[in-house]
Amino acid sequence: MKREYLELQQVSTHNLKGFDLKIPLNALVLITGPSGSGKSSLAIDTIAQEGKNRLLKILNYDKEFYVTTSYQATFSSSMPPVFALAQGVRNWFPYKTVGEFLGLVKVLEVLFLLEGEVFCASCGAFNRxxxxxxxxxxxxxxxxxTKFYFLxxxxxxTPKAIEYLVSQGFVKYLIDDREIDLSEEQLPQSFKEVFLILDRMVKEGKGRDRLVENLRISFSLSNGRFxxxxxxxxxxxxSLRPVCFRCGSILPVGWSYCKTCGGRGYKQKVACDTCDGLKLREEVLKSRIGDFSIEExxxxDLKNFKEFLSRFSEIKGLDTFIKSLLYKLEQAEFLEIAYLxxxxxxxxxxxxxxxxxxxxxVLTADLTHCLFILDEPTLxxxxxxxxxxxxxxxxxxxKGNSLLVVEHDPFFIYEADFIIELGFEGGEKGGYLVKADFNPLYFEKNCTLTSAYFSGEKRIVKKEKTRETxxxxxxxxxxxVKILSNRINLIYGRPGSGKTKVFHQLFEFLVNQDKQVVFSDLSVFRRKEDWVIQYLNLWDLLREVLSQLPSARVKGLTKKHFSFTSKEGVCVGCKGKGKKIYKEEETVIEVLCEECLGKRLSLEVLNLEYKGFKIFEVLDFTIEEAFQVFSNLxxxxxxxxxxxxxxxGYLKLSQEVQxxxxxxxxRLSLIKNLTEKKQVEYVFLxxxxxxxxxxxxxxxxxxIxxxxxxxxxxxxxxxxPLALFLADFLTEVKHQKxxxxxxxxxxLKAQPETLKEKFAFYQRFVAKF
Ligand SMILES: [Zn+2]
Ligand SMILES: [Zn+2]
Ligand SMILES: [Zn+2]
Structure with a gap:
């Protein structure tokens, strides 16, 4: 069979250098390359974007704002439907539950409508x-x-109520299983059960119409109960209406949500008091399907839910749906997350x-001929x-799908069908297509950075420590917990093992002991509009120096004039935003400010010179370039x-941290925190x-x-896995211990052979000195 390719020309999104690329379909294709070399630009910002645009075109979303033109490439081939899982997807729905995310709550809802028994809060009865x-x-x-009664x-x-019904012409009753015609017989003195016989029917050709007619009458006689x-x-x-069979109270309709939290379950990571985060109304939680209440x-956990669900796998119309979920749950067991x-x-x-x-x-969706794009699935x-x-x-x-995976785990690279390597470094020095070839051709001749690690030409060096511990x-x-001082300590364990807890508890413990502790903190990136230089508090240091320049002092410029936020400093054209935002109907258009060209400061400041460079140019420096120019500070x-x-070193000073x-x-946050402390004893990563x-x-x-x-x-x-080879001391956490x-x-000696073999693969990448 002839292999098909996804063909791209002139790929120049962000820092990509305008290369052509042929990506084989129906293969596991891996994209690798150092930080900043353009992997996400290629996979997510170009290919996934084109896939999305093609889809939107089919769906007739032809409005301009749906189609972003930020990527630059020509696609000269047909393309399968694209499913992209970019980094960060996992934070889209923080309050969704595992059951909702996996579609399991949906099936429960359907089962509840079909097979559920609704709890009556007034009398405690369960009603279908x-x-x-x-x-x-x-x-x-x-x-x-077959002959049957419609009861x-x-x-x-009460005798009075029955008397009334008889006067309306309803004369036949089933009293304690005996058929009685009250136009001929008297009501017995005592009895347990009374039903009005609305009809005596036979299953036959026209019986269905008569049945529907009787249903209609039952609505007015007994609220649709019979x-x-x-x-x-x-x-x-x-019971055709949501009314309690026993006491006649109104029942909640369908899958109704908790009124306190509106079905959200959580607010600021705290469970709702009323539903305890289960999101449903109390009556629904107490209702049941089979032997279990909805709450139960x-x-x-997913393992036991699989058993529960398998009992319903024969329901007509639902069987395919349930079987696909059972498959998903089986795979959850395979991936060892069925304890959730x-x-x-x-x-x-x-x-x-x-x-x-x-x-x-994503991967248990029963799809074929699709292109899946994944970003670091091993994280x-x-x-x-x-x-x-x-x-x-x-x-x-x-199954016939194509996969495009951004991944660095050497085992994945080794096992991929086709490898795309970008290089050579990050930022402007990156964005080149270094090599794109099938395995094993890719590994021959060791001409790339990645393959040099596979041939052993390059290795990560682990130093033997001499300093006392x-x-x-x-x-x-x-x-x-034991820790070796002046060493690299690793806390390791499976997802959900409790290793993060140990890590955080140790951190808090040391902070409480007034130890000098540094860590990388991603929460400080919330101010998205910040530039690298602002985030690092470097600009504060620099503007101190720049405002002292003779040329600045002549113009009467002070530190304030070098601020991205002060009214003296910012560009008047964009008020320091660097861009202008227009709204046209629903479309939001962002345009670079033509006055400061996105540099946010007033032209007076941007045109100043330092060591022959305008401030305008300085802001465009990479960290490496800035290091040369500011080496005297x-x-x-x-x-x-x-x-x-x-x-x-390849990051630009004016790169937006977002x-x-x-x-x-x-890494950026680590350096910021580290350099702002006088003395550092512990570093948490x-x-x-x-x-x-x-x-x-x-x-x-x-x-390190x-x-x-x-x-x-x-x-x-x-x-x-490489972290285990590189650390000096290992702490393993399992089942919260x-x-x-x-x-x-x-x-490693104590591990099973199969695991030893897996680790042996990674050993080649590390050298000890
Ligand atoms: Zn009731
Ligand atoms: Zn609630
Ligand atoms: Zn401006």
Whole structure:
């Protein structure tokens, strides 16, 4: 069979350098390359965007604002439908529960309408509420010629009420199972059960019309409540209106939501008092399907929910839907996340759990001939789960799909069908297509950065430590934990193991002890419009210097004039926003401010010169360039040096922090926090290898080694297999307990052979000195 390709020409979105590219379809295609080399620009901002645009065109969303033109490339081939899971998807619906996210609550809702028994808050009875088609289905199952009664229960069973009905012509009754005609006989002295016999029917040709007519009458007689009872004793109770069969009270209609929280379940991460985060009305929670109340079902874990659901897999019309969910739940067991309950909100999941839920949701959709675009599907996962996700991806390809995955795990690169490598560095020095080839051709000749790591030409160097260490012991709520001082300590475990808790508890403990602690904090990136230079508080240092320039003083410029926020400093054209925003109907158009060209400051300031560069140009410098120009300013130099060391030298001073990747943000924040402390004893890093290429990991690791030698103690939370090789001391957390503390080599010895083999693959990337 001839292979089809997705063909792109002149790809020049963001920093991409206008290359042509042929991507094979029906294959596992992997995109790799160092930080900032343009991987997301290619996968998410170009290909996923084109896919979305093509889809919107079909759907006739031809309005301009739906089609963003920010990507630049020509597509000269047809394209399968695209499903893109960009980083950050996992934060879209924090208050959704696992059950909602996976479509399990939806099936529960349907089952509830079909099979549920609604709880009556007035009398405690359980009621079925039926549709007319359910009555007809029951009728259709009867054998031809079967005789049956259409019985109506009486709300009031007093002789007076019965007398009235008789006067209206309703004379036939079933009293304690005996048929009595009250126009001929007297009402017995005592009895237990009375039904009005609305009709005696036979299952036959025209019987259905008569049945529907009787249903109509039952609405006015008994609010749509009735029994059908065959002469052989087969009986069914129906209720067409949401009214209690026993006491006549009004029942909640369908799947109704908690009134206190409006069905949101949570507010600012706290569960609603009324529904305890289950989102439904009390009567619905107490209602039941089979032997379980809805509340009990929502609290089931995925494993037990699978058993519950399998009982309904034969329901006509629902069977395909339920079978697809059962398959999904089976895969949840395979990925080892079946311990999560339906009602767990997404915000409570760990990074790895979110990733697995996402992968599960998309990859169990029974689709073929689609293009899936994934960004780092291994994030937060440990080795065995990574292997499982890879199997998942391969299965999707077997089903006829195409996969485009941005990923750096060397095992994924090794197993991919086709590898696209971007380079050579980040930012302006990046955006080149270094190599795009099938496996194993890609690995031949070792001419790329990535393949150099595979051939052993390059390795991540782990230094043997000479400086003395001390075992520090801390008593945390989750148990005693040991840490080696002046070493790299790794806290490791599967998603949901409790490792993050240990990490945070240790952090809080040390802060409370007044230790000098530094960590990377992503929450400080909330001010999205900030530039790198502002975020680092570098601009404050620089404007101090710049306002002292003779040329500035001549013009009467002060520090205020160098501010992005003061009225003296900002560009009058855009009031310091750098862009102008127009609204045309529903369309929002952003245009670069033509006065300051996005540099936010007044022209008076932008035109000043420092060492022969206009401020305008200075703001466009990369960190590396700025390091050369400002080398005479020690404080500025120190920050910039760290950033270069840690692999961020390619970032522009005026880059908006919101455009940075997770890995870039975490390193940037680390350096900011580190350089703003006089003395640092402990450094906490949460998933520092997120989104990092082997080369970036290498740089980051060298930087950590340098800091450790100062000395500093590092505590790292990471699941990347390479982290185990690079750390000096390992803490494993499982089931909310610390189960191992010691050296990786000793830990590995105690692991099963299959796991040892998996780790052996990663060993080649690390060299010890
Ligand atoms: Zn009732
Ligand atoms: Zn509520
Ligand atoms: Zn402006």
């Amino acid at each position: 509420v039926h549709s007319i088609s359910q009555v007809i289905s029951w009728y259709e199952t009867l054998k031809e010629g 109506v229960p009486l709300l009031e069973i 029994f059908l009872k065959t002469t052989e004793g087969l009986q069914a109770q129906f 079902i929502l609290r089931l 309950s339906l009602s767990t909100p997404v915000f409570k999941l760990s990074v790895g759990e979110k990733k697995l839920i996402e992968v599960l949701q 937060g996962l440990e080795v065995e789960q990574r292997v499982k996700v890879l199997e998942f991806l391969k299965n999707l390809v077997k 001390e075992i520090l012991e801390f008593s945390l709520p989750l148990g005693r 020690p404080k500025v130099k120190e920050k910039l040096m760290h950033l270069i060391d840690i692999g961020l 455009t940075l990747s997770g890995g870039e943000k975490s 949460e998933f520092p290898f997120e989104g990092l290429h082997l080369e970036d990991i290498n740089r980051l690791h060298q930087w 080694e340098k800091m450790v030698a100062k000395p500093m103690t590092f505590i790292i939370l990471e699941t990347n 610390i189960i191992f503390q010691g050296f990786f080599e000793d830990w």
